Amino acid sequence: MDVAIVGASGYAGGELIRLLMTHPEAEVTVATSRALEGRPVTDQHPHLRGYTDCVFTNPAAGDIEADFAFLAVPHTAAMNYVSPLLERGIRVVDLSADYRLPRDVYERIYGVSHTDWFEAPYGLPEISREGVKNARFVSNPGCFPTGATLAAAPLAPHAAHVIYDSKTGVSGAGDNPSATTHYPNVADGINPYKWTSHRHLAEMKQELARLGSTAACYFTPHLVPVNRGILTTAHILLDEPMGQEEVEALYREFYRGEYFVRLQRPMLSAVRGSNFCDIAVESEGSRVVAVSAIDNLVKGAAGQAIQNMNIMCGYAENAGLTVPPCLP
Amino acid sequence: MDVAIVGASGYAGGELIRLLMTHPEAEVTVATSRALEGRPVTDQHPHLRGYTDCVFTNPAAGDIEADFAFLAVPHTAAMNYVSPLLERGIRVVDLSADYRLPRDVYERIYGVSHTDWFEAPYGLPEISREGVKNARFVSNPGCFPTGATLAAAPLAPHAAHVIYDSKTGVSGAGDNPSATTHYPNVADGINPYKWTSHRHLAEMKQELARLGSTAACYFTPHLVPVNRGILTTAHILLDEPMGQEEVEALYREFYRGEYFVRLQRPMLSAVRGSNFCDIAVESEGSRVVAVSAIDNLVKGAAGQAIQNMNIMCGYAENAGLTVPPCLP
Amino acid sequence: MDVAIVGASGYAGGELIRLLMTHPEAEVTVATSRALEGRPVTDQHPHLRGYTDCVFTNPAAGDIEADFAFLAVPHTAAMNYVSPLLERGIRVVDLSADYRLPRDVYERIYGVSHTDWFEAPYGLPEISREGVKNARFVSNPGCFPTGATLAAAPLAPHAAHVIYDSKTGVSGAGDNPSATTHYPNVADGINPYKWTSHRHLAEMKQELARLGSTAACYFTPHLVPVNRGILTTAHILLDEPMGQEEVEALYREFYRGEYFVRLQRPMLSAVRGSNFCDIAVESEGSRVVAVSAIDNLVKGAAGQAIQNMNIMCGYAENAGLTVPPCLP
Amino acid sequence: MDVAIVGASGYAGGELIRLLMTHPEAEVTVATSRALEGRPVTDQHPHLRGYTDCVFTNPAAGDIEADFAFLAVPHTAAMNYVSPLLERGIRVVDLSADYRLPRDVYERIYGVSHTDWFEAPYGLPEISREGVKNARFVSNPGCFPTGATLAAAPLAPHAAHVIYDSKTGVSGAGDNPSATTHYPNVADGINPYKWTSHRHLAEMKQELARLGSTAACYFTPHLVPVNRGILTTAHILLDEPMGQEEVEALYREFYRGEYFVRLQRPMLSAVRGSNFCDIAVESEGSRVVAVSAIDNLVKGAAGQAIQNMNIMCGYAENAGLTVPPCLP
Structure with missing residues (x-):
């Protein structure tokens, strides 16, 4: 499955790339960044040198080609991507706050108007896994x-x-x-x-x-x-x-x-x-x-987003998430 | 005023020495340590090199010579010093837990028997300054x-x-x-x-x-x-x-x-x-x-103990405690 | 391939277990610790909870059953294990200092007598890979x-x-x-x-x-x-x-x-x-x-030891060592 | 002695204020900051709350009133202050790099033209104390x-x-x-x-x-x-x-x-x-x-600058610099 990461230059974007390296079914084929367009992903994420030749691109929302997309852009930016992606059959997990709350609560707390609101399952699987299954769009919880x-x-x-x-x-x-x-x-x-x-x-x-x-x-x-x-x-x-x-x-x-x-x-x-x-x-x-x-x-961002993707797509829920933690 | 620090090798002891360096009325003349007897104080507290020639001693409680004493030893050790010091006219602030609580509460919580209990003013001056004034013995609060x-x-x-x-x-x-x-x-x-x-x-x-x-x-x-x-x-x-x-x-x-x-x-x-x-x-x-x-x-140990000493002795409450903090 | 880790309670031992979790050919079947005998490995290495049911054992050198062994014990302890393991056909990488230097240099610098010295390939593959190939025993370099x-x-x-x-x-x-x-x-x-x-x-x-x-x-x-x-x-x-x-x-x-x-x-x-x-x-x-x-x-201990094992055993040199690093 | 600190909002400026609090002869009467003009010094340096009512000002170089001035501004900014201050009889220590090197070396390394160069004593007293004595202007070394x-x-x-x-x-x-x-x-x-x-x-x-x-x-x-x-x-x-x-x-x-x-x-x-x-x-x-x-x-900035001031002014070399360090 081809995966696009929209907003791949930040920490959450970097973690999505890192974790998906070990996913048996998904491959990152699109990594977007406005500021770093044209530069190798590994310039920004040097720990991944040797793992990917991916280059940051900056496509319009309607030009992204993938089977699945993660939105790792700030709130208010994410709401511009969801419908264009869904309309083209691309399933989406949004890591921003744009779809986590009822519209009025969101608009009051974040002090902005929502331009493309609809109700989305809240992807905290241990609490509400059922809503995530078979969903085409899931809102990823805050950390x-x-x-x-x-x-x-x-x-x-x-x-x-x-x-x-x-x-x-x-x-x-x-x-x-x-x-x-x-x-x-x-x-x-x-x-x-x-x-x-x-x-x-x-x-x-x-x-x-x-x-x-x-x-x-x-x-x-x-x-x-x-x-x-x-x-x-x-x-x-x-x-x-x-x-x-x-x-x-x-x-x-x-x-x-x-x-x-x-x-x-x-x-x-x-x-x-x-x-x-x-x-x-x-x-x-x-x-x-x-x-x-x-x-x-x-668990507070990229990993839970992949967990949600796995549930949405019918993969093992821990696919790409089995590498043991590193202590100390 | 000659000051003895009983248990001067630890962090609280070191802070008492450091802070009293700038006190206009008090001078540390006795610094005790069982383990470091005979060694210069600055071997243990190298930041104070150049400030003191004091050597750790290990006198019996009844042999300590000073006008004022701070007890910076662990709980259960402190209770052995208070009466011998007070009997010889030496005023005392105890930094341990031995006199902070009613006897029964102390014995239950610390799981030991108190061998020399009596009631002592609790030296948190901003809450109970009156009790400290003119006291000959004060119990210093926990951090x-x-x-x-x-x-x-x-x-x-x-x-x-x-x-x-x-x-x-x-x-x-x-x-x-x-x-x-x-x-x-x-x-x-x-x-x-x-x-x-x-x-x-x-x-x-x-x-x-x-x-x-x-x-x-x-x-x-x-x-x-x-x-x-x-x-x-x-x-x-x-x-x-x-x-x-x-x-x-x-x-x-x-x-x-x-x-x-x-x-x-x-x-x-x-x-x-x-x-x-x-x-x-x-x-x-x-x-x-x-x-x-x-x-x-x-404020959680040595400084508050000096603040209590100042109140007990009628010095300015901030004597020896006016050096500005150091940021960052 | 069954792998024994001799001295599995420390940091290097823990890393061997962690890294071998992702190795396609090797499985840790023995994890020894004198002090923790009988306790689950995950009591000492809680990050690995859910990954292994292994329990620390304390076998004699001659009773260890495995195809391959890592010695993650201190210098002077390692020299007691090498011959007994090799004699029973178990290949070995020693992470201690016992076989890194000529005997006289070792004895002078470490101030001890070597009781079972022989020459061993020094396993820094980027410098001397040839010596490691087909070896039955390799000395792992210092960090x-x-x-x-x-x-x-x-x-x-x-x-x-x-x-x-x-x-x-x-x-x-x-x-x-x-x-x-x-x-x-x-x-x-x-x-x-x-x-x-x-x-x-x-x-x-x-x-x-x-x-x-x-x-x-x-x-x-x-x-x-x-x-x-x-x-x-x-x-x-x-x-x-x-x-x-x-x-x-x-x-x-x-x-x-x-x-x-x-x-x-x-x-x-x-x-x-x-x-x-x-x-x-x-x-x-x-x-x-x-x-x-x-x-x-x-690279300074457990990973390089596995790299050496891979070379000794004819596996891909990076088997078990492909998980991307984690930044920040 | 009235002291002006030109560039008092940064770390070195804050340290000058902190250290001069304990100086027996010097008092900070001017603390300049372009960005923070009009705000209390303690807004920027909260550790000094209670010690000073000083407010940041932003005078022209020719309007600074003081007996002594420290320049804690970046290189190239300092060179605009030295002559105007000296001309008005104000002695100066410059903490920037503007006067540490011969003109040609300075201009080559810092890539700028010096607009007011002259030779100044280099204030590393343990190496060249004589040059500092009686000087009216001293260049403070780099950290x-x-x-x-x-x-x-x-x-x-x-x-x-x-x-x-x-x-x-x-x-x-x-x-x-x-x-x-x-x-x-x-x-x-x-x-x-x-x-x-x-x-x-x-x-x-x-x-x-x-x-x-x-x-x-x-x-x-x-x-x-x-x-x-x-x-x-x-x-x-x-x-x-x-x-x-x-x-x-x-x-x-x-x-x-x-x-x-x-x-x-x-x-x-x-x-x-x-x-x-x-x-x-x-x-x-x-x-x-x-x-x-x-x-x-x-010693790498504010303290050494005060040490230089002390030598220039004939004070005890450690005046204002005797507070013991704080460990841990």
């Missing part, structure tokens, strides 16, 4: 909502308050330099940002609701001196106290058979480069601490 | 309770639930190598530990109660790839919603005139090496996020 | 000599002085905590060690001589705040000045057809997790700066 | 030349080849974000740059010559994942072999009585925030490894 929702999901119906305190590596800010990502501003620091107003909160609330929760939901992200990974500490205040064994049983049952969820002590290094989400829980009765670790660029 | 309590204090009477999510630098684990502090286990990771059972929780509850709070109190610490500093994100669920201005006014009022509390965006690098606690707050109505940044070895 | 030798090799016959200034990540020190690897002693520092006396110098001199060089050879390693990777800056003072184009042509020619050597700007992140050695050179006439980047645990 | 020259100076007359392999923290690149300083491009990496062509090489050669050396001089800098500090490994090939004791004696003699040079194992953390240069040496006969550690923003 924070992925780790947060998977941490809290089994307790969603039992929670009164869910507070997500997340710690994200700097690759989540993209490859564009800014004061936020300037090394001396990051190293030796822990920087909370958008303490109560991060855009991903809406997705988190949406997913808790989908899971039958009526809990109040809060979210504070922190930028931490780490390249990759999101660790989410979910502080869950329960309606009724639950003991450790009961909680553990709930998680085991909820995630039974899920290849990408491993119930073990979450360490960023143990999931690095992989599509795993490692989760553990500890109950003190009225509060449960549930912690998840993901690689923000993989 | 986490200092940052956490200062973050939440103004809202204590209005809180229903207080969740402290703390991120600590590795110097908090001391200078003794272990798997926990092994570089590859720390770098590129964010490691929660004692998710619901950290010993400092009891101090946090005690201080909230002292402030008139009936809130449920929770605490989860994380080890982060930073040398120095604790950032505490206090998620405070209020009894009644409060707006941003009202909350800010509360903090301004509460900390008016406090030299060591600065109400500005907390950054670990902006307090590094200093006794400051930088705090900011953001309200979303029912939840307030209050974040504090301290240097765990200074 | 520093691998990166250093590959950086300087094309210029070896033209050099008067070769000074290797190497910067190594902390995983090179193993997984055993010590003051050297204590996080606060590593972070924010650059620590030279064994400035003129590192044991790997002898290997470096041996390889320069093998390449026909009569240059004086010097080596100073530095521990740097990085988990993985060795960057070696080779300062090469030439017998006769050479221009940039001439030097580049020499390198291109020397490494033509080498899968694992890529002539591009060396970045640790671009080789991380992989068996690549990225090299670039810059001439200023009388001095050439040649810099190489390797992953110390892969 | 790399400071650490490198101090490392090699005592051996300068005995050296045949001097190779400086330097490792610099990221604050040396300034506070302006760029791809070079983007966190994911720095963390977990060691990045050599300008391998043979860094502009500071000319200063290094000039200082070796001043010290009576005829050695060939080479320099390769590396950016390392550290905020502050430069560690320079000087590989010195001698004309004639020298033993360890002889070399050590040479260094002790050369630096006898120098307050800011400490002969001990160089660690970046042991000099952080201070004006010290820690140096140690190890001889292997024909090669000596001499390693220096400085804080690039202090």
Whole structure:
């Protein structure tokens, strides 16, 4: 299957290329970049030198030739690609925020008008796999909502308050330099940002609701001196106290058979480069601490997008996603 | 004034020596270490080369000669020094946990018997300065309770639930190598530990109660790839919603005139090496996020101990603590 | 082919297991550890959870059952395994220092007596591939000599002085905590060690001589705040000045057809997790700066060992070593 | 004495303000910034909150009122300030490169025309203190030349080849974000740059010559994942072999009585925030490894500038520079 990556110069684009190298059915044949048109992909992604001769191109949306496309462009850019691609029979996963939320919520939170809205399945397979099957278009979740929702999901119906305190590596800010990502501003620091107003909160609330929760939901992200990974500490205040064994049983049952969820002590290094989400829980009765670790660029972006592609296309769900993580 | 530092080889001991270098009234004349007896202090603290000719000694508790003593030894060791020192007229600040809690709470949480218990003022001056004045013995707070309590204090009477999510630098684990502090286990990771059972929780509850709070109190610490500093994100669920201005006014009022509390965006690098606690707050109505940044070895240990000494001795409260922090 | 890993609990052992997961012909059937006997391999290597049910065993050297064995135990331990394994028809790659040097040099530098010495091919395939072919036993090079030798090799016959200034990540020190690897002693520092006396110098001199060089050879390693990777800056003072184009042509020619050597700007992140050695050179006439980047645990240990196994067994030289590196 | 800092918004400017806080004779009364005119200094330097009410101004060169001025602006900008300040009786230390080199060398290397050149004393006091005394204008050395020259100076007359392999923290690149300083491009990496062509090489050669050396001089800098500090490994090939004791004696003699040079194992953390240069040496006969550690923003910039001011003004040479460094 020929795959196009629209917006292939950034971190998520690079990860799509890297991961698809080991996919038995898919091959990247189109990698687009406005700024780098004509340059070899390996100039931007030097780790892939020797793996691909691909050159960045800059086709119009209607000129992209492929069986499948990933949109790894910013929100508001993605909405220009979806219909042109679908109309030509190309299935699509969109990694941007453009189709994750109801139109009104999206327009309010992102402060823009949507020019091509329709409802799309939300591709967090461990929560809503059925919607993804046979879909021709899937919206890929945000990095924070992925780790947060998977941490809290089994307790969603039992929670009164869910507070997500997340710690994200700097690759989540993209490859564009800014004061936020300037090394001396990051190293030796822990920087909370958008303490109560991060855009991903809406997705988190949406997913808790989908899971039958009526809990109040809060979210504070922190930028931490780490390249990759999101660790989410979910502080869950329960309606009724639950003991450790009961909680553990709930998680085991909820995630039974899920290849990408491993119930073990979450360490960023143990999931690095992989599509795993490692989760553990500890109950003190009225509060449960549930912690998840993901690689923000993989389970939080490119890897989950490929997982969705696999489900959409009927491949093994872990095709191209079986390479073991690399620790330390 | 001659000062003895009992347990001067560790990080807190080293910080006491460093900070007292700039104190106008105090001079370190005794620095004890069992393991390093006879060796120059600067072998262990090479940054201080050129500042002191002091040599580690190992006197019995009853043989220490000084006007003032800091105990920077582990809990259970400290309790052997207090009475012998006080009996000889030496005033004392204990940096260990031995006198921070009621006896029964201490014995239960630390799992040991106290052999010389009595009640001591808890030296968090911004909360309970009166008790410190004229005291001959003060118990210095734990590093986490200092940052956490200062973050939440103004809202204590209005809180229903207080969740402290703390991120600590590795110097908090001391200078003794272990798997926990092994570089590859720390770098590129964010490691929660004692998710619901950290010993400092009891101090946090005690201080909230002292402030008139009936809130449920929770605490989860994380080890982060930073040398120095604790950032505490206090998620405070209020009894009644409060707006941003009202909350800010509360903090301004509460900390008016406090030299060591600065109400500005907390950054670990902006307090590094200093006794400051930088705090900011953001309200979303029912939840307030209050974040504090301290240097765990200074306001969380040695600096606060000197602050207590200054209050006990009638010196300017910031004597020896005026050197500006160093950023980046 | 059944593979035994003797000493499978450390970083190199873990990497052998990780990399062999993707090898088409080899399967790890024995993983030994004295300290962890009876425990699942994934307790020690949690990133591999879900990939293997292997349990650590502790067989005597004469009881190991396999077609091929890797020795990932410390020097002096390895020499007890080689003959017993070879006698039973098991081919071996030794990752320790026990067979890298002539007996007298080894005994002098390592300060021990060798109890079972014989000559073994030195498995740096890009330099001496022929010796490895059809061998039943190969000695795997040290991490520093691998990166250093590959950086300087094309210029070896033209050099008067070769000074290797190497910067190594902390995983090179193993997984055993010590003051050297204590996080606060590593972070924010650059620590030279064994400035003129590192044991790997002898290997470096041996390889320069093998390449026909009569240059004086010097080596100073530095521990740097990085988990993985060795960057070696080779300062090469030439017998006769050479221009940039001439030097580049020499390198291109020397490494033509080498899968694992890529002539591009060396970045640790671009080789991380992989068996690549990225090299670039810059001439200023009388001095050439040649810099190489390797992953110390892969090309510097486990990956090169598998590369040697592949050559010994007639597999594709990059079998099990084709997974792309992961950046950032 | 009233002090003006021209270009006070960057790291060097911030350090000048921080360090002068503890100076007994000097007070910062003017802090200029084009971009931040009208804003409080503490908005840009939040660690100094509570220490100063100073507001950034943007006066013309001829309107600056002060007794002494530091120029912490980029090269080519500094040359516009010197004469106007000197003409009005204001003594000056220039931290830029504009007056460090002979005019022709400067113009060739920096690729610009000098519009106001004259000869100025080079302010590396340990090497050429006499020239600084009573000067009204001093050119402050570059960060790399400071650490490198101090490392090699005592051996300068005995050296045949001097190779400086330097490792610099990221604050040396300034506070302006760029791809070079983007966190994911720095963390977990060691990045050599300008391998043979860094502009500071000319200063290094000039200082070796001043010290009576005829050695060939080479320099390769590396950016390392550290905020502050430069560690320079000087590989010195001698004309004639020298033993360890002889070399050590040479260094002790050369630096006898120098307050800011400490002969001990160089660690970046042991000099952080201070004006010290820690140096140690190890001889292997024909090669000596001499390693220096400085804080690039202090001894490599602001601290040395204050040291020069002190000498120019007849203050104690260490006035304002006695605060102990902060480790870890």
